[in-house]
Amino acid sequence: MLVNVLPPPDRAVVSRRDAIAKDLARLVAPGGVIADEDGRRAFETDGLSAYRCMPLAVVLPRSTEEVSRVLKYAHENGITVIPRGAGTSLCGGALPAEDAIVIGVSRMNRVLDVDLENRTARVETGITNLGISGAVQPHGFFYAPDPSSQLACTLAGNIAMNSGGAHCLKYGVTTNNVLGIKMVLVDGRVVEIGGAHLDASGYDLLGLIIGSEGQFGIVTEATVRILRAAEAARPMLLGFDSSEIAGRCVSAIIASGIIPVAIEFMDKPAIHVCEAFAKAGYPLDVEALLIVEVEGSEEEISTLLARIVDIAKPFKPRGVRVSQSAEESAAIWRGRKSAFGALGRISDYFCMDGTIPLGRLPEVLVRIGEICTGHGLKVANIFHAGDGNLHPLILFNANDADQLRRAEQAGADILKLCVEVGGCLTGEHGVGVEKRDLMPSQFTSGELALQMRIKTVFDPQWLLNPHKVFPLEGREIEHQAWEH
Amino acid sequence: MKSARPGSERELQRLIIDAVRAEMPVEVLGAGTKRNIGRPVNAGLAITTASLRGVTLYEPTELVMGARAGTPLADIEERLAVKGQMLAFEPIDLGPVLGGAAGSGTIGAVFATNLSGSRRVMSGGARDHLLGIEAITGAGQAFRGGGRVMKNVTGYDLCRAVCGSWGTLAVMTSVIFKVLPRPERTGTLIFLGLDDTSAIEALCAALGTPFEVSGAIHLQAPLAARLKHAGLAATQKAVTAVRIETFESSLRYRLDRLKEALRAFGEIHELDDASSLAFWKELRQLSVLQGNAAPLWRISTAPRSGPTVVAAIARYMECRAFYDWSGGLIWAEVLDTADAGAGDVRRVIASHGGHATLVRAAPAVRAGIDVFQPLEPDLDAITRGIKAVFDPADILNRGRLLANL
Numbered sequence: 033m034l035v036n037v038l039p040p041p042d043r044a045v046v047s048r049r050d051a052i053a054k055d056l057a058r059l060v061a062p063g064g065v066i067a068d069e070d071g072r073r074a075f076e077t078d079g080l081s082a083y084r085c086m087p088l089a090v091v092l093p094r095s096t097e098e099v100s101r102v103l104k105y106a107h108e109n110g111i112t113v114i115p116r117g118a119g120t121s122l123c124g125g126a127l128p129a130e131d132a133i134v135i136g137v138s139r140m141n142r143v144l145d146v147d148l149e150n151r152t153a154r155v156e157t158g159i160t161n162l163g164i165s166g167a168v169q170p171h172g173f174f175y176a177p178d179p180s181s182q183l184a185c186t187l188a189g190n191i192a193m194n195s196g197g198a199h200c201l202k203y204g205v206t207t208n209n210v211l212g213i214k215m216v217l218v219d220g221r222v223v224e225i226g227g228a229h230l231d232a233s234g235y236d237l238l239g240l241i242i243g244s245e246g247q248f249g250i251v252t253e254a255t256v257r258i259l260r261a262a263e264a265a266r267p268m269l270l271g272f273d274s275s276e277i278a279g280r281c282v283s284a285i286i287a288s289g290i291i292p293v294a295i296e297f298m299d300k301p302a303i304h305v306c307e308a309f310a311k312a313g314y315p316l317d318v319e320a321l322l323i324v325e326v327e328g329s330e331e332e333i334s335t336l337l338a339r340i341v342d343i344a345k346p347f348k349p350r351g352v353r354v355s356q357s358a359e360e361s362a363a364i365w366r367g368r369k370s371a372f373g374a375l376g377r378i379s380d381y382f383c384m385d386g387t388i389p390l391g392r393l394p395e396v397l398v399r400i401g402e403i404c405t406g407h408g409l410k411v412a413n414i415f416h417a418g419d420g421n422l423h424p425l426i427l428f429n430a431n432d433a434d435q436l437r438r439a440e441q442a443g444a445d446i447l448k449l450c451v452e453v454g455g456c457l458t459g460e461h462g463v464g465v466e467k468r469d470l471m472p473s474q475f476t477s478g479e480l481a482l483q484m485r486i487k488t489v490f491d492p493q494w495l496l497n498p499h500k501v502f503p504l505e506g507r508e509i510e511h512q513a514w515e516h
Numbered sequence: 517m518k519s520a521r522p523g524s525e526r527e528l529q530r531l532i533i534d535a536v537r538a539e540m541p542v543e544v545l546g547a548g549t550k551r552n553i554g555r556p557v558n559a560g561l562a563i564t565t566a567s568l569r570g571v572t573l574y575e576p577t578e579l580v581m582g583a584r585a586g587t588p589l590a591d592i593e594e595r596l597a598v599k600g601q602m603l604a605f606e607p608i609d610l611g612p613v614l615g616g617a618a619g620s621g622t623i624g625a626v627f628a629t630n631l632s633g634s635r636r637v638m639s640g641g642a643r644d645h646l647l648g649i650e651a652i653t654g655a656g657q658a659f660r661g662g663g664r665v666m667k668n669v670t671g672y673d674l675c676r677a678v679c680g681s682w683g684t685l686a687v688m689t690s691v692i693f694k695v696l697p698r699p700e701r702t703g704t705l706i707f708l709g710l711d712d713t714s715a716i717e718a719l720c721a722a723l724g725t726p727f728e729v730s731g732a733i734h735l736q737a738p739l740a741a742r743l744k745h746a747g748l749a750a751t752q753k754a755v756t757a758v759r760i761e762t763f764e765s766s767l768r769y770r771l772d773r774l775k776e777a778l779r780a781f782g783e784i785h786e787l788d789d790a791s792s793l794a795f796w797k798e799l800r801q802l803s804v805l806q807g808n809a810a811p812l813w814r815i816s817t818a819p820r821s822g823p824t825v826v827a828a829i830a831r832y833m834e835c836r837a838f839y840d841w842s843g844g845l846i847w848a849e850v851l852d853t854a855d856a857g858a859g860d861v862r863r864v865i866a867s868h869g870g871h872a873t874l875v876r877a878a879p880a881v882r883a884g885i886d887v888f889q890p891l892e893p894d895l896d897a898i899t900r901g902i903k904a905v906f907d908p909a910d911i912l913n914r915g916r917l918l919a920n921l
Contacts, residue, residue: 149720150844151724151819152818172726207676223892227870229816229844231630231680232630233873234888234889235899236676236679239676239679243669243673244672260726262726262728287577289600328766390577416667419667420665456665456668458668458669460667461669463669463671474670474671482659482674482906483674490898
């Protein structure tokens with residue numbers, strides 16, 4: 033499944049694999065280079081497993097200096113580099129290329145410093161997202177962005193994709209929670225940007241780099257904000273007779289001045305799959321379910337949840353249930369966070385990630401249903417309702433080439449719909465290869481050219497993760513236009 | 517210098533294209549209230565967005581508003597207040613400390629300069645609330661960045677690239693930003709007479725509690741004496757303040773718990789809702805730094821380094837400090853000298869981390885020094901590369917941010 037996804041590899045580079053692997057082995061500590069076929073196979077794909085490609089070689093450095101040496105080498109030899117965290121990207125952001133070296137930062141996972149007074153932690157970026165919170169949890173602190181893959185995904189990947197999560201309605205996404213980085217530039221130079229202070233001097237390079245999908249450099253260390261956790265948090269479940277009514281209830285909650293720490297939405301198919309997997313106690317006879325979580329002291333939580341129940345009343349909620357214990361809360365969240373895994377057990381699926389203005393939700397859900405039915409496919413919908421970030425999960429059988437093609441087409445149609453109603457192609461997963469060719473539906477060619485010129489500032493030869501984000505066609509013209 | 521006040525985005529674009537053809541440097545302005553920050557711009561034409569006005573989008577239940585860049589900030593806040601909402605990053609009003617009127621800035625300039633107030637410690641800064649822009653590059657290219665939705669990682673984050681670039685990359689014509697509900701109640705805890713180190717320790721401790729502190733400031737005694745709040749000014753003591761904003765049902769509980777947590781730092785006074793609102797409102801206009809022309813530095817550093825930075829600067833020159841962001845932001849008023857103490861301030865920053873901007877000084881002083889923090893060579897090169905992408909002819913606010921840029 034690589035038709036037109038990657039350009040033809042540079043055969044001269046591929047033919048020098050053995051020599052290149054030997055060179056790489058001299059640049060890093062023993063065991064840091066994987067060049068054998070079986071070893072490389074573990075890196076041939078990421079969370080978007082429909083796309084696969086064996087890399088030229090894989091390097092797993094243990095220090096910024098090693099990353100720097102490898103990048104310098106690749107730069108001098110004109111070899112493409114694919115940065116990789118844990119490989120959980122759902123958009124093919126870490127998809128290798130046959131002529132590319134994968135640099136994975138997963139072995140660089142130390143916590144370098146926890147500073148409770150300044151409310152920061154300095155870590156190596158190969159640490160998992162949950163690992164950061166784990167390191168500061170004994171002190172009552174946490175790292176806020178919480179993608180569903182947080183057990184496995186690395187901060188490096190979160191920085192590359194500007195990852196979000198269920199709780200970013202209140203706490204923001206990665207870019208709102210990273211204060212400083214150490215980054216290796218394409219030619220091996222190491223720069224430090226930001227620090228423990230709250231704003232940038234000069235241009236907001238940090239803001240530009242976070243979300244640049246590994247195309248500007250490899251971030252090896254970061255200083256992140258850590259926050260003191262609330263005294264307690266408790267979710268409640270609200271079931272509704274239709275998605276439209278659930279959407280209207282979300283609007284009413286927000287209009288009342290309450291910003292819950294999370295508002296998650298699931299439609300009927302999603303509820304059933306998650307319940308079967310996690311036994312979270314979700315009501316099975318409703319068309320839509322909201323998980324609404326608030327924080328504070330026990331008394332504050334009770335007051336807020338009572339207010340939310342009042343606000344919800346006109347929308348005739350069913351199966352209203354406030355979690356009564358930590359175990360029950362954990363079960364409710366386990367159901368939601370295991371949605372992707374649960375679905376994966378019953379079917380192959382593509383997880384879409386568009387964002388829409390919340391007001392367009394009812395219409396968009398109807399049209400998503402029509403699009404999938406039109407392609408002869410089923411869909412389950414999960415989304416972060418507070419911020420309009422949709423995750424339609426399109427079910428298909430990957431062994432059926434025709435179904436795969438139809439699923440891709442349905443996904444593309446859904447994302448174009450998101451753009452059409454005023455939203456965007458991706459809210460938190462990134463563009464990668466998956467949505468690369470849809471970029472012209474959101475941006476003009478002039479806007480894409482402007483973005484590509486920024487990449488050229490960081491990476492003049494386009495060696496870093498080059499096949500992602502921008503359509504392959506039309507690039508050469510832009511290069512030339514820029515160079516002359 | 518000629519000035520132009522385009523009435524449409526198209527007209528603004530044409531002006532820039534003409535300026536590129538004529539190789540004429542352009543000064544970019546909103547209402548011009550912050551015109552005297554930065555190195556003086558030597559331009560042949562001043563373009564203001566002040567005629568591009570009006571709220572173009574407001575969906576209170578989606579927490580989003582859009583406005584043309586020249587819309588007065590005051591109008592924006594008025595519209596939001598009607599629906600019980602606000603700009604949570606609480607943009608400070610630099611007009612009065614620069615000798616101008618209060619409340620006359622534009623929303624475009626708020627984002628162009630990335631101005632955030634005391635609530636930044638809890639809610640993020642201006643750059644964290646900007647969702648989308650429409651802008652014209654220095655090459656005359658109209659482009660959009662971001663959009664109107666809360667979460668968007670499609671392509672590079674051009675919003676943040678332009679936010680805080682002081683009009684040197686592009687002229688914003690429209691902005692879309694996140695808005696949030698106003699808190700039901702505000703309460704403030706006050707310590708009197710703390711030294712800087714204890715005060716910052718108390719403020720950092722406050723922010724390390726789970727009670728969602730939304731403001732944490734410390735005023736040295738000479739600045740506290742200039743407060744409009746007569747009772748506090750009359751104490752002649754340093755003032756340290758911690759703000760809680762929450763639901764009515766929670767306020768008492770949170771203030772009491774916080775008092776318990778901070779008991780060791782000394783006697784704690786309280787401001788009620790009305791005096792709290794007035795107190796934080798005057799801080800938002802930097803009231804204690806108004807009414808004189810002494811050089812004013814804005815220093816950003818790690819919170820606990822704040823007192824060390826101020827003490828180090830005070831070894832070289834007379835210095836009065838207003839700490840915000842629990843010590844991470846310092847407004848330092850210093851004695852008027854030929855370079856406003858730039859050499860010493862930069863040396864101090866170099867050893868403690870962070871950056872410093874000379875916000876207020878005479879034009880001759882600003883022309884002679886780096887007003888903004890000079891960059892490391894590698895970052896300077898990247899910065900110049902980005903400037904060249906957006907403004908290849910280097911016509912927008914030339915030299916304002918860095919010399920030769």
